[in-house]
Amino acid sequence: MTAERYTGGLDFILDQTSGVPYYRQVIKQVEMAVADGRLNKGSKLPTVRSLAVHLQINPNTVARAYNEMEIRGIVNTQQGTGTFISEKKIDLTDEERKDILDALIRSFLANASSYGFNIDDVTGHLNTLKEDVKL
Amino acid sequence: MTAERYTGGLDFILDQTSGVPYYRQVIKQVEMAVADGRLNKGSKLPTVRSLAVHLQINPNTVARAYNEMEIRGIVNTQQGTGTFISEKKIDLTDEERKDILDALIRSFLANASSYGFNIDDVTGHLNTLKEDVKL
DNA sequence: TGATCTGTACTAATAAACTAGTACGATATT
DNA sequence: AATATCGTACTAGTTTATTAGTACAGATCA
Numbered sequence: 001m002t003a004e005r006y007t008g009g010l011d012f013i014l015d016q017t018s019g020v021p022y023y024r025q026v027i028k029q030v031e032m033a034v035a036d037g038r039l040n041k042g043s044k045l046p047t048v049r050s051l052a053v054h055l056q057i058n059p060n061t062v063a064r065a066y067n068e069m070e071i072r073g074i075v076n077t078q079q080g081t082g083t084f085i086s087e088k089k090i091d092l093t094d095e096e097r098k099d100i101l102d103a104l105i106r107s108f109l110a111n112a113s114s115y116g117f118n119i120d121d122v123t124g125h126l127n128t129l130k131e132d133v134k135l
Numbered sequence: 136m137t138a139e140r141y142t143g144g145l146d147f148i149l150d151q152t153s154g155v156p157y158y159r160q161v162i163k164q165v166e167m168a169v170a171d172g173r174l175n176k177g178s179k180l181p182t183v184r185s186l187a188v189h190l191q192i193n194p195n196t197v198a199r200a201y202n203e204m205e206i207r208g209i210v211n212t213q214q215g216t217g218t219f220i221s222e223k224k225i226d227l228t229d230e231e232r233k234d235i236l237d238a239l240i241r242s243f244l245a246n247a248s249s250y251g252f253n254i255d256d257v258t259g260h261l262n263t264l265k266e267d268v269k270l
Numbered sequence: 271t272g273a274t275c276t277g278t279a280c281t282a283a284t285a286a287a288c289t290a291g292t293a294c295g296a297t298a299t300t
Numbered sequence: 301a302a303t304a305t306c307g308t309a310c311t312a313g314t315t316t317a318t319t320a321g322t323a324c325a326g327a328t329c330a
Contacts, residue, residue, distance in 0.1 A: 019286095021317075021318060021319085022318080022319075023318080023319090028242070028245065031245035031246060031248065031249045032241070032245045034245070034248055034249065035241075035244050035245040035247075035248040047275085047276065047277085048276075048277060048278090049275090049276080049277090057319080057320085058319060058320045058321075059277090059278095059320090060278085060279095060319075060320065060321090061318080061319060061320075063277065063278070064318085064319090066277080067277090067278090069249075072249060074249050077276090077277065078276080078277080078326090078327080079276055079277045079278075079325075079326045079327060080275065080276040080277075080325095080326055080327025080328055081275090081276065081277090081327065081328080082275095082276065082277085083276090083277080097251075097252075098260075100250060101247070101250075101252055101256060101257070101260050102260065102264075104243075104246070104247055104250065104252070105257065105260055105261065105264065106167070106170075106264070107163070108239075108243045109170050109264075110163065110166035110167045110169070110170040111166060111239070112170075112236070112239055113166065113169055113170040114166045114169065114204075114207060114209050115207075115235060115236075115239065116208075116232075117232075117236055117239070119261065119264065119265060121236060122236070122240065122261065123258065123261050123262075123265075125233075125236050125237065125240055126240065126254065126257065126258050126261070127258075129237075129240065129241070129244075129254065130254060130258075156287075156288060156289085157288085157289080158288080158289090182305080182306065182307085183306075183307060183308090184305085184306080184307090192289075192290085193289060193290045193291075194290090194307090194308095195289075195290065195291090195308085195309095196288080196289060196290080198307065198308070199288085199289090201307080202307090202308085212306090212307065212308095213296090213297075213306080213307080214295075214296045214297060214305095214306055214307045214308075215295095215296055215297025215298055215305065215306045215307075216296095216297065216298075216305090216306065216307090217305095217306065217307085218306090218307080271330100272329105272330095273328105273329090273330085274327100274328085274329085274330100275326105275327080275328070275329090276325100276326080276327065276328085277324105277325085277326080277327100278323100278324075278325075278326090279322105279323085279324070279325090280321105280322090280323085280324095281320100281321085281322085281323105282319105282320085282321085282322105283318105283319090283320085283321100284317100284318085284319080284320100285316105285317080285318070285319090286315105286316080286317070286318085287314105287315080287316070287317080288313105288314085288315075288316085289312105289313090289314085289315095290311100290312090290313085290314100291310105291311085291312085291313105292309105292310090292311085293308100293309085293310085293311105294307105294308075294309070294310095295306100295307090295308075295309095296305105296306080296307080296308090297304105297305080297306070297307095298303100298304085298305075298306085299302100299303085299304080299305090300301100300302085300303080300304095
């Protein structure tokens with residue numbers, strides 16, 4: 001029986017051929033897990049070391065991912081305890097939230113349109129996803 | 136009367152403090168213009184040199200932006216003639232298109248959720264945008 | 271309080287990204 | 301064919317990003 005490496009029930013995997021930096025792959029996988037409900041507020045992430053061992057990378061690379069998420073408010077960390085999905089989001093005014101969302105969506109639409117998709121394609125597919133994705 | 140620098144009616148501007156590379160800012164501004172209808176299929180982009188002069192950067196930096204868009208299929212270029220918004224998109228199967236859109240949207244949702252937005256926030260705001268954005 | 275768990279600081283080596291200088295080749299126009 | 305207008309190739313310098321090695325510091329628990 002081998003010592004199991006704790007990954008919080010998540011299947012972290014690195015694509016070493018994608019060219020995407022390891023720490024960003026980690027962030028994206030956490031974001032995805034939050035987005036579809038596999039991680040909830042207060043959920044504990046694997047420790048820096050255990051995930052580093054699991055992914056066979058340096059602990060600092062995992063730490064960097066966690067630190068960036070900490071800055072963004074996605075997680076909060078406590079030495080000696082661990083890293084957890086944030087309980088509450090930063091408090092912004094409705095106006096600020098709206099502006100941020102607007103910028104995010106416009107940027108996304110611009111990107112999508114460069115692939116030939118229009119706003120109706122997006123909304124159409126979003127409706128399909130609504131059943132799969134639990135937020 | 137000063138020689139006017141042709142920018143195709145678009146107001147290209149570089150934010151030198153954002154940290155975002157110049158060539159990516161150019162790409163984004165073209166994508167945005169395509170997304171909201173300021174640029175249509177066949178529209179001519181400013182020449183590499185004229186835009187380089189306008190933005191006060193090296194022609195190769197503009198060329199890099201154009202070249203990347205060429206690879207993505209957003210524009211097509213012809214030496215001696217100029218660079219134009221692509222007439223037609225690459226031919227993909229419906230299945231391929233669906234997979235690409237799905238990946239794009241899921242990635243976006245993950246990103247949006249890291250800001251605290253959920254799928255309903257997104258769809259709600261999209262409906263607001265439908266009137267502004269013409270694709 | 272000692273052992274062991276947690277994240278972190280500091281350094282450095284390497285790789286990749288970014289931009290510019292300069293010269294070239296292809297196309298269009300006259 | 302000459303000339304002006306287009307994008308491109310090649311090179312190189314500089315900066316930034318990425319990752320790892322190693323050692324440290326805070327928190328928990330037996």
